[in-house]
Amino acid sequence: MSILIKDVQVEGDVTHIYIEGNRITEIGKKREADTVIDGRGKLALPGFVNLHTHAAMTLFRGWADDLDLSTWLETKIWPAEAKLRPEDVFWGTKLACLEMIKTGTTTFNDMYFHMDQAAKAVKEMGLRAFLSEGIVDLNDPERAAKQLRAAEDANRRIEALKTERITPGFGPHAIYTVSKDSLLRIRELADKKGSLIHLHLSETKREVDDCVVETGLRPAKYLDSIGFLGKDVIAAHGCWLDPAEIEVLAHTGAKVAHCPISNMKLATGAAMPYPAMKEAAVSMGLGTDGAASNNSLDMFETMKAAALLQKFASGDPKALPAIEAFELANLGGARALGIDAGIIGVDRLADLILVDPRRPELTPRHSDLSNWVYAAHGNVVDTTICDGVVLMRGRRIKGEAEIIEQAGAVARDLVTRE
Template sequence: MSILIKDVQLEGDVTQIYIEGNRIAEIGKRREADTVLDGKGRIALPGLVNLHTHAAMSLFRGYGDDMDLSTWLETRIWPAEARLTPDDVYWGTKLACLEMIKSGTTTFNDMYFHEDQAAKAAKEMGLRAFLAEGIVDLNDPERAAKQLRAADEANRKIESLRTDRINGVLGPHAIYTVSKDSLLRIRELADKTGSLIHIHLSETKREVDDCLVENGMRPARYLDSIGFLAKDVIAAHGCWLDAGEIEVLAHTGTMVAHCPVSNMKLATGQAMAYVAMKEMGLVMGLGTDGAASNNNLDMFETMKVAALLQKHAHGDPKVLPAREAFELATLGGARALGVDAGIIGVGRLADLILIDPRRAEFTPRHDDVSNWVYSAHGNIVDTLICDGQVLMRGRRVKGEAEILEKAAAVARDLVSRA
């Protein structure tokens, strides 16, 4: 299948983008194609990459706001999650995929439960997904064995659905919910299979304090001491990493997902040390976290909040300028996941969006990049293409009404069981 996007603006110039299969085959020349999209008046951008989320938690949007993290988890989220069914996760992930498509995200890195159902939903919706079955053993050997078996089974099911877009990942939740033995087993599995590892790290001061008491060292140093950290690890949050730990992450090649909106909403108390991480050369991207702690999956909003939070935290308006924020949301996340996207270029994967700048908040257009980051929301996205397939055109997504209706019903039923 071939697609021609004609007369579209790309990096300030009006041009033609020709897609063949799932790759961008040519830029600049108008060619015959199976599908022709009129890009007149629109801007082509790379698809956004959500480096940390819990897609099916879209079902918990607005369920338990304005609480500290431990209270929120222990009194609202974990009791409800204990009653999750595979069908809940399927429809919750479909809802998340719909929201991501409508706000410009083409790739997401997920950690949750019943991830074989998340894989099914993502495959049907057409997005590129990295899916980790969450492992939470609470230092219980019997539970650990059960969780590792469940993760292995989920990854086998994900593998059966595998395409260029659907990938299995290993997902130990965090050091305070996963035993050392399980972490070592996961490290061994990653080395054997080549899978990425997705983990929460140093999200709160309590996590750091507890680790110091239990292990005599801070979280990143603890993970390094057991040989867990490596260039295949994506660590979400990292709000409380100190300078020495950032050096450890740089030395091991560990990557970081910055989730500014959820960090602020849950009042983690400290912004991720972006400048120090940048100076040490860490690969970084942006994530929304789940809709329960954000409460949306809008990566345009996340770009803006990331830039503003870092400027405020460092007391310097020059920190994380608009172009860098945009690159974190595109190329940074793509690099972390090993996806040949994040840039619109010949030979790259055809993961891109068309935005419509003919809006009040985009006028005047002194600086388009500034507008994308500081003025935009996801509703500027008119068209989305992932892996060479048109998933949204004119803001219309196939099956949208059914997804909204079914997900709302599933969410109501889920919280009634909690």
């Protein structure tokens, strides 16, 4: 299967992009192709990489707002999640994929439950995803054994789908919900399978304070002390990291997903220390977090929020400039996940979007880059291509109405379920 995108703007030049299979094989030459897309008036951008989300939590969008993290988890989210059924995760993930396709995301890194069902949804929708089965053992050995088995089973079922677009991993929720023994077992399993590990880290001051009381160490130092951190770890948030922890992350190669909107909405009390982490060369990307705490999966919004939060928190208007916010949203996430995406270039994965700048909020065009970061929303995306397959064209996606209807019905049932 080949695709020619003709007369499209790439980094200021009008050119042609030729895709064969799942790779960009040529830029500049107009060739015959199975599918021809007219790119006149549009710009090609790399597809976004959402480095931290919980896709099926679209089902909780707008249901548990204006609460701090502990109250939000303990009184709303965890009780509702105890009633989750596999089909809920399927439809919640399909809804998330629909939203991400429509707003330009082509890859996402997810942690939740019933991830084999999430994988089925992702396979149908055509996105690229890293799916980690969530593990929350609450220091209960019996529960830990059950959840670790469930994670291994889910990963086997995901592998059985035989699609290179979907990669299974392990998702220990956080140090305050997962025992040391489980963390060590997950480390062992990840080493054996070559899997990614996805967890929350240093999201709140309470997490840090409790860890110091219980272990004598701050969270990142604690994880390092037990040999948990490594290049295969994606840590979400990092709001309360101190300089010594930043050095640990840089030394071990662990990656961090900055989730500015969720952090502000749940009032975590601090912004991820981006300037210090950049100086230490910590690998970073951007994440929306789940729709229950954002409430959107739009990476355009996340770029703007990240840039503005870092400027506000540091008092420096040059902190996280537009170019860095943009690169975190695609190339940063791609590097963190180890995929050959995030740039439109020959031999790169054909994960890209076409956007239409002919809109009032994007006029004038003094700087397209500034417009993408500070003015645009996901509705500027006209076409989304992932792995060389056109998932959306002219903002139309097959089956959209059914997904919205089914997911809405599932969500209403879930939050009222006895």
